Structure formats: structure tokens, C-alpha cells
Amino acid sequence: MKILHTSDWHFGKKLEGQSRIEEQKKFIETLNVIVKNENIDLILLAGDIYDTYNPPAEAERLFFNSIKLLSNNGQVGIIIIPGNHDNPKRLSSVSALAEDYGVIIYEKAFQTIPIGKYGSLKIIHSDEGGILVEQNNKKAYIYNLPFPSEATLNEDFQNIKFHERISEILHNGIEKNIFNVPSIIMTHIYVSGSMGEGDEYLELGGARAIAIDDLPNVNYIALGHVHKPLAFKSKNAYYCGSPIEYRITENKFEKKVFVVNITKEESIVKNIPLDNFKPIKEYSVNGA
Structure with a gap:
């Protein structure tokens, strides 16, 4: 199966009050x-579609138009999970x-998606968080875990460390x-080890980080949250970035x-570079 991995669109995000919608449309x-x-x-969209819990109407409109366009009227499957901004x-x-x-x-972790046909995409088996999909006579099993936290998982992690629980869920x-x-x-x-320029930073001094060894051995892991493209090749785990x-x-x-191609x-x-429609530049001026 040939998939496209994308994430962290952050529709509705502004820079110093300036809208980014035109750049996002070009993307x-x-x-x-x-x-x-x-x-x-199949397109995998790994969270943070919006920048805020209450995105502006223009951001929602762009999202609706985007999934309609990218799906080619149902000929390309799209699977979406929410991120921490959504x-x-x-x-x-x-x-x-x-x-x-x-x-x-x-919408949430451990969700069971009904079996059936979604456009040309078929779900032929479904369980809590996982789906067996068929598209263009190709099959894959995809396990989906939206951004996990005490609130979204309805757990308090008092008897198990966060990274151990997430590892358990994924395995x-x-x-x-x-x-x-x-x-x-x-x-x-x-994933710990991905801290760098432009990344999302987590609370509690990294206590909510997942070690690379916590991840299962699978054919591909599509990660969202970090804005910099990164690869953990030992686990076939990738951040595509924003x-x-x-x-x-x-x-x-x-x-x-x-x-x-899985x-x-x-x-x-395959890495496909994206055009930089409006680079952010910083200028320093020394006054007399």
C-alpha cells in the first residue's frame, strides 16, 4: 500500500496577528x-489539524475543502486523528x-470504527483503535492512537508510568x-530524542515522553506532534513535521x-520537499 504521511497543519494559526491561510491553501x-x-x-493525517480548540470559520472551511479535494471524491482514503491542539x-x-x-x-482512543465502505476505502475488520483496510486491492492493518493524556485516556497513571502505559497500548x-x-x-x-529547533515542547520536564524502545516493531509508524522531519529508522518511525x-x-x-510504499x-x-511559500526571517538592527 502506498501512503502519504502528513501532520501538524495548524489551520488557523497566525504569526504576529497575520493570517497564514493563503500559505496553507498553497500547501x-x-x-x-x-x-x-x-x-x-491512503493519506495518514497524524493530528494537529487546527491550531486551537475553537478554530476560526476560515480554518474549518479550508479543512473541509482540503479533505474533499485530496480524497478525489472518495478515490483516495484519508485517516485522521486529533492532536493536542485539536x-x-x-x-x-x-x-x-x-x-x-x-x-x-x-475522536478518541480505543474507538471502534464501523465496518463498511468509505468511498473506495473498505474497512473489512475493526476493533478498538484498529482497522483492517483495503484500498485498490491492497490491505493493511492500522492502529490509531490520538494524542494520549490522562483526560483523553480517562486514566490517572498512578500505578504505571506514562511511557509504559503508552507502550502497552501500542503493543x-x-x-x-x-x-x-x-x-x-x-x-x-x-518521542524522546526528538527535541530540537522548532519542536513542540512537553510539560513536566519530559515526563510525558516516549522512549524509542517503547515503540513496537511494525512496518511503519506515522508520528505527529514534532514540527521537524525526523526518522527513527530502527523502528520505522517518522515525524514528517509541519x-x-x-x-x-x-x-x-x-x-x-x-x-x-509499504x-x-x-x-x-520517499522524502518529498515542500515549497516555502513565505519564509520567516529575523532581522537584527543595532541603533546608535
């Missing part, structure tokens, strides 16, 4: 060209309409793949999306 146009040129079967209920409120376009939007989730098809995980978490510069520190690295035997990851 979606570019992404649509990539989807068509690469013959993508309001899960608000994000998933359009699920019933989006399903006709092959778009599946998770238990992916063990449900008994179908002899590739295993994929999509989640919005912070699509445009959202901070001055983000002008130090190239923006990308990942196209991944089979049981191997995962071939």
Missing part, C-alpha cells in the same frame, strides 16, 4: 499534486459527511493484526511530507 494545492503524481492509496469532538463532527469521501476521523493494539498484512501505527506523541514554517526556529530545516517485506520511504 494543500501542492499536496494534491503529490497525491496524484505518486498514485497514493478539539476531538469538533474535529469529528463532520464524520458522517466525510465518510462518503473516504475520510475516517477518529496490545498492533498484536490484533492477525491478518498477514503490513502493520501501521499512527499516533500523536513525543508543512510550513510556524516559528522563526523552523527556518533551519526543510519542510517535507513522506510517501511510503509491503510485508519492506517499507520504502
Whole structure:
């Protein structure tokens, strides 16, 4: 199966009060060209679609138009999970309409998505957090974990460390793949070792970080949360990063999306650079 991994769109985000909508529209146009040129079967959108819990109307309008465009009227599947910036209920409120376009939007962890046809995408098995999908005669099992916290998981982590619990969830989730098809995980978490310029910073001095060894061995892990493209190749785990510069520190690295050709035997990851439509620059002036 050929997937496109993208995340951290942050629709509605402003820079010093200035809207970024026009840049974000250009990104979606570019992404649509990539989807068509690469013959993508499935798009994985790993959280932080919006920048705030209550995004402005223009941001929601852009999201609706984007998933309609990218899905090619249901010919390309799209799976979406909420990130820490998203309001899960608000994000998933359009699920019933989006399903006709092959778009599946998770609201919470351990959610069971109904079996059926979503555009041309078929869900032929479903369990808590996981789905066995078929698209263009290709199959994969995808375990989806939206941004995990005490509130979203309804757990207090008093008897187990956070990273141990997340590891347990991911391992238990992916063990449900008994179908002899590739295993994929999509989640919005912070993996320790990914701290750097432009990254999201977590609270509690990194206590909510996940170690790379906490991740299961699967064919591909699509990560969201960190704005810098990063690879943990020992686990086939990747951050694609945000699509445009959202901070001055983000002008130090190239923006990308990942196209991944996944089979049981191997995962071939292709980096596709994105145009920088409006670079953020910083000028220092010394006055007399």
C-alpha cells in the first residue's frame, strides 16, 4: 500500500496577528499534486489539524475543502486523528459527511470504527483503535492512537508510568493484526530524542515522553506532534513535521511530507520537499 504521511497543519494559526491561510491553501494545492503524481492509496493525517480548540470559520472551511479535494471524491482514503491542539469532538463532527469521501476521523482512543465502505476505502475488520483496510486491492492493518493524556485516556497513571502505559497500548493494539498484512501505527506523541529547533515542547520536564524502545516493531509508524522531519529508522518511525514554517526556529530545516510504499517485506520511504511559500526571517538592527 502506498501512503502519504502528513501532520501538524495548524489551520488557523497566525504569526504576529497575520493570517497564514493563503500559505496553507498553497500547501494543500501542492499536496494534491503529490497525491496524484505518486498514485497514493491512503493519506495518514497524524493530528494537529487546527491550531486551537475553537478554530476560526476560515480554518474549518479550508479543512473541509482540503479533505474533499485530496480524497478525489472518495478515490483516495484519508485517516485522521486529533492532536493536542485539536478539539476531538469538533474535529469529528463532520464524520458522517466525510465518510462518503473516504475520510475516517477518529475522536478518541480505543474507538471502534464501523465496518463498511468509505468511498473506495473498505474497512473489512475493526476493533478498538484498529482497522483492517483495503484500498485498490491492497490491505493493511492500522492502529490509531490520538494524542494520549490522562483526560483523553480517562486514566490517572498512578500505578504505571506514562511511557509504559503508552507502550502497552501500542503493543496490545498492533498484536490484533492477525491478518498477514503490513502493520501501521499512527499516533500523536513525543518521542524522546526528538527535541530540537522548532519542536513542540512537553510539560513536566519530559515526563510525558516516549522512549524509542517503547515503540513496537511494525512496518511503519506515522508520528505527529514534532514540527521537524525526523526518522527513527530502527523502528520505522517518522515525524514528517509541519508543512510550513510556524516559528522563526523552523527556518533551519526543510519542510517535507513522506510517501511510503509499504509491503510485508519492506517499507520504502520517499522524502518529498515542500515549497516555502513565505519564509520567516529575523532581522537584527543595532541603533546608535
